[in-house]
Structure formats: structure tokens, C-alpha cells
Amino acid sequence: MHSTRLLRSSLLVVSLVLASCAGTPKFQAGQKSENLADTSGDEQTIVIMGLNDVHGALLPREMKSKEPEDRKPISYRAGGASVLAGHIELIRGVFGKNFFLFDAGDEFQGTLESNANEGKPVVEFFNAIGVSAAAIGNHEFDFGPEGETPTDAPGADLRGALKQRMSEARYPYLSANMSYKDGRPLDFPNLQPSTILTAGRLKVGVIGLSTVMTPVTTRPEFVKDLAFSPGAQATLREARRLREQGAHIVVVVAHAGLVCERRRPEPGLVRRATDNEGTCEAHEEIPEMLEALPPGTVDAVVSGHTHQVIHHYVKGVPVIQAGAGAQYYNLIYLTWNWKERKLVNSEVAIEGPVPVCEKVFENQGDCNGLRPAPRNGRGRLVTPRFHGAAIRPSSSIEKWVEGIDAEVLELKKKIVGRTERPLEHVRERESDLGNLITDAMREIMKADIAITNPGGIRSSIDAGPIRYEDVFRAFPFDNDIRVVEMTDSEIRTMLRTAESGARGYFPVSGVKLTLVSPHEPAEGDDLNRNKRIEPWEMDRLVSVTLPDGSPLKKGKLYRVAIPDFLVSGGDDMGYAMSQIPRGRIRNEGAVYMRDAIVAKLAKMDTVNARDNPLVKPDAPRVVYVKSKLKAPKSPRKGRKSRKS
Secondary structure (H helix, E strand, O other): HHHHHHHHHHHHHHOOOOOOOOOOOEEEEEHHHHHHHOOOEEEEEEEEEOOOOOOOOOOOEOOOOOOOOOOOOOOEOOOHHHHHHHHHHHHHHHHHHHHHHHHEOOOOOOOOOHHOOHHHHHHHHHHHHHOOEEEOOOHHHHHOOOOOOOOOOOOOOOOOHHHHHHOOOOOOOOOOEEEEEEOOOOOOEEEEEEEEEEEEEEEEEEEEEEEOOOOHOHHHHHHHOOEEEEEHHHHHHHHHHHHHHHOOOOEEEEEOOOOOOOOOOOOOOEOOOOOOOOOOOOOOOHHHHHHHHHOOOOOOEEEOOOOOEEEEEEEOOOEEEEEEOOOOOEEEOOOOOOOOOOOHHHOOOEEEEEEEEEEEEEOOOOOOOOOOOOOOOOOOOOOEEOOOOOOOOHHHHHHHHHHHHHHHHHHOOOOHHHHHHOOOOOOOOOOOOHHHHHHHHHHHHHOOEEEEEHHOOOOOOOOOEEEEEHHHOOOOOOOEEEEEOOOOHHHHHHHHHOOOOOOOOOOOOOOOOEEOOOOOOOOOOOOOOOOOOOHEEEEEEEEEOOOOEEEOOOOOOOOEEEEHHHHOOOOOOOOHHHOOHHHHHHHHOOHHHHHHHHHHHHOOOEEEEEEEOOOOOOOOOOEEOOOOOOOOOOOOOOOOOOOO
């Protein structure tokens, strides 16, 4: 049987739980890979698996269901390197050389087991599972110099850690739109703009892209000499070159993203090119790129950065993204007709999201306990099945991960506090964790005001004992706190930029804000005089007062606690910080943000109690009001979805 016969009409139903489900595809456990890898027929099908934004998530996430119908929360585990490896072993066992595994960037940053070794375990895992190629994400730059080398040490390579990881990888890193600003050739090891991979006689060209937002979504000083151009021009250049070199199929692997329907992902959706494309926002990097490219330039896109679950068609091109943390993946099937020398559009299919679960809820087919339960309940936790095959964790990867975990287990499990209710974080509004971290920053630095970026908080914390690993997962970045002395007008400029809506609501402490609702239009000004109004230049700040309602005093210098990431211009704060004299930016001892949280928790028996919530309904820190405008003044929407 040739691989072209794998997924035709029978692909319309995917069995994730019961092997006996009607319409189970012909992709079966035990099928001989050499049969599907036969490339002598008229047609040949390849399958592409897409990963992205793994963020160091090698261990499964311990979770509990929260729906009211679960009278007692159900404990379960989501994700995990060994389970993901089990899926990969199954699919590669069927497809052989016709299987390609691409990663769309942000591999390393985010867990204690990865960060403690500057991402080395993730590269080892990717080597073990046979990643075909990877894009470079913005957070790949986060670690700066390798090891304990200070960033200000003479001759320090501010990309030393990343270059070391790249040299260890047995797969190429790709970035066609990254360059030195002065025109020098890039000197990163194991880096190419694009490459050609083969599946028998079929040649697959692969182009890598990095988000244009990299300079403001990692430490700006680590990439200050690099330029990141929009993806369309680089993609067109590389696609033409790859086609000239004989590439039959061209795939883009991009740490750049998009936002589509925000419904909770249902497992096993299959979309074909003839189906409805799905609704995606136009003003994101991937849709803008595909809109600008001539039809037929690229055949598929594996995307990342926006942490969305995507299985859509944009301008007729299949685009996938797997959320974050390796809890899902998607598959793209592409069939090449050798007689006609072209892709068979009717055979193109996207399958996913496929949940990565040690056990799944029998009535749901996934391990998402945050979804509303089916009418007949979630069901018992059972072994997952994919296309009729039971998914077993990879024993070799499981043993390896246990060793990685053991290195940091004692620190991870240390109890540092307790919360009576969950510590939630939502970027678009005042949150428990936002208030907790800014209060902790203000207290430890003896500041009048504190502010942080919502993208620096990466997850919520469940009710009950708070372990160090919970704090680390929520605050994985090694950002230390600076104190900036600011006048009232400088504070207004900073807050106006922060609360523009471009990146969500910036948590604050020590002030009360009135803002135009992020769902309402707002006016903008060209603050940096570059002849266009950026999303961060929208003005939503109506008023700022002290918590008691009194105004900021003119002429007074206030001590403002701010993460060094923002002080250096990250998350669009470059203009606001450029207005502050350098002599008023103080480094009063390196205090990491998560250490400030741990210090605050140590002083408290419990936090977020029902009678003393962190978000106080009767005393909000931010009040939203309606806009007086009838239509937006900005020529384009703010990208609220952009991850940092």
C-alpha cells in the first residue's frame, strides 16, 4: 500500500480513544513503514508534525479538573516528553522517511529543569526524537552568555548560551529573516536560512523565520545588533531558490504566529483544503506574510509564538500551531503526484489537535480537565489511542527524564507558601498574580509604585500549598528588579505605553488607574516620530492617582520598581524609558522577581483568602470606562495576542 492511500475519505473520523470507532483511518499500529515509504508509485504522501513553544516542558504537568460537576477535583497529567515520544515513535514507525518533525521555536525557556542547564536537556530531547529542523524563537536569546559569565564581562558573548545549544543540535536551525544590522554574515553555528530535506526522491524545502518582535520580546541588549525583517520578502527569496534547487514542496517553519477562533480545542478535528478555512485575524505575522506572497509560494506553515492551537487554512495554505508546553501537536498531510508534478489539493489534510496525555478522560478523548465535562461526565482515565493504536510512553525517554528531574527535585518540591484560592493570571485584566508580584516588588525595593509586564507571568498557581516549582513556572525569567526615579509626567508616559492594550494590562501596585476599555477604540499619537502610529502608541490612560485617590505631585521623584526587561526597552517600553535620565535608573542589588514573591510568601500564613482577596472588588486597581470615540483612529489593530 502506498502512502497516498493512507488518508483519503477514511481520515474524516479520528479515533483517539476507542479502536473500534467507525471510520478509523487505515493508519494502523504495526503497519510496515517500508510499505508507506515506497516512493515508486504515482503519488507520495508525507506527514508533517508541528511542535512549538515547548518552553522546557519535559515533565508532564500535574493538573486538577475544576468544573463544578466534578464534585471532587480529578488529578491528571498533561504533556510530558516520554508521552510525546510515544506518539512520535508510532507515527514514524508507519511513515518512515516520509515523516518530518519541525519545531517552531521557543524551545528552552520556562522550567527549572531546562533553565538550570540553559536549555541543554531540550536539545538532547530533540536530538533523541529526531527533530528535522527548528526555527529560532525570541526566547532562545534569553540566557545571554554561557554559564556564569556576567553580561558585562569584557568580551562576553551575549549569545553564548544559544550558540552552544545550536552547536549541540543534530538538526539545523533556520532563520531567513534574521541578519546583522551592519550587513555582516551571521556567525551562529548550525544556522541556515533554509534547507532541503528528502523523502526518497521527494525534495522538501524548509524555510525558517523568527518573529519581527524579537528585539522587544527578549532582553533587547542581547539582540541589539540584529535585524528581523518581515517574513514575506525572505520567504519569497528562499522559496524561489529552493524551487530552483529542485524542491517539490516548500514548508515554512516560523516562530511567528496568528490568532484564530478562540474556542476550546476539541481533539481529532480533520480539515481539508476544500473545507471552510476557519476565521483568523488578518493583522498577525503569518496571515500578513501569506497575503503578501504569490499563490503557490509555500505549501504549508508550522507556526508558533502566539501560543494558539491552530489547524486552519490561510489563503489556501494549511497552517498549524500546537499551543504551548508540548500538550498538543498537529499533523499536515501533503500528497505529491509524480505524473502531474504537483500537489494533489484534494488530498491535503490537517489533523489535530492531538492531545499529549499519559491518560485521557474516556468520554472526552483528551486530558483537559478545564473543559466543561460532557453530559455523561468525563469518564474514567484510560490509555489514549491514536488511529487504533495504544499510546505508551517511551521507556527510554521516561528513564532519561527521571534523571533530569532528580537534579532539581528537592528545590522544586520545597513548600514556599500557601494560597486559599487559586492565583489566577489573565493578561487582559487585573489578576491575583499580577497584584501579588507588583506588591512584592514594591515592598522588597521600598518603592512607591511597581509595574510589570503581563507576559512575564507565564501560568496560574492552584489553590493549596505553593511549591517552588509553581513559582518558577509562573515566573521563569531571570528578571531582576530595578528602581527608577520618575516624575509624575514620566510615570504618565510609562503607564500610557504600558496600558495601550498592545500587550494586555500591565499589573501595578501603588497607583489606581482609569483606562479606556481594551474592547473600545482609542486615539493614538506618533510619540517616537517615525510617521506611523504603533499599537503601543494608543492612549487608553484616562487618569492615574494614588490608591487613596489623591493625584501624583508635580516635581516629586517617585521610586518605581520595574523589571530590568522593561527598563532595557522590552515589550515596547523603549520610548518611555528613553525619556528617563540614566542617572535615575538604579540597580540596588540583583533581586529576581520570583525571589521577591518567595520572600513575600514567607511572611504570610496564606494568600488570596476569601475574606482578603488579592483582587478586591470594592477597591480595584484599574477601572475601565467606555470610549468617547466612534471608530479607532489607528490604521491597524493592536496585537493583543502577541506573546512576550
